[in-house]
Structures are given as structure tokens and as C-alpha cells.
Amino acid sequence: MAANTRLDQVPVRQFDYDDRTVIAVDFGPNVDPIVDLVDGTAILIVGDRQRELDLPAGEVEAFNRNGIVTLEVRE
Numbered sequence: 001m002a003a004n005t006r007l008d009q010v011p012v013r014q015f016d017y018d019d020r021t022v023i024a025v026d027f028g029p030n031v032d033p034i035v036d037l038v039d040g041t042a043i044l045i046v047g048d049r050q051r052e053l054d055l056p057a058g059e060v061e062a063f064n065r066n067g068i069v070t071l072e073v074r075e
Contacts, residue, residue, distance in 0.1 A: 007051040
């Protein structure tokens with residue numbers, strides 16, 4: 001991610017299925033964001049910047065692979 005890229009400009013896609021919601025956040029290659037899940041909120045941190053995403057209710061699992069954070073929420 002370029003130094004001047006704002007986290008609110010990082011693409012976020014949401015896919016809704018019958019039993020779960022999948023949210024994908026693409027930071028791009030060579031970026032290793034930190035993911036913290038707190039009270040229905042995903043906090044994504046890159047360097048000294050952070051972005052918060054409200055999550056639907058349910059059990060959340062987070063995956064971080066190749067600069068793409070995937071949040072899977074099972075209802």
C-alpha cells in the first residue's frame with residue numbers, strides 16, 4: 001500500500017449467504033495488517049493508521065492472507 005493511501009480508500013466487499021456473511025478487505029500485496037476483533041467491530045491496523053468496520057451479529061473468524069483480510073461471520 002502506498003504511503004499516501006488512506007485506509008478509508010481500501011476496497012471492502014461484502015458477500016451475504018444464507019448462514020454467513022463474508023467481508024473482504026484488500027490492502028494489496030506486501031501489506032500485513034493487524035486485525036483485532038472487539039465487541040462486533042473489526043479494527044484493522046496498518047502502521048500508525050487504523051480503520052474500524054462494524055460487523056453483523058454472530059461468531060467471527062478473521063483470516064489474513066497476502067494483504068487480504070477476510071472476516072467470516074456465522075449467524
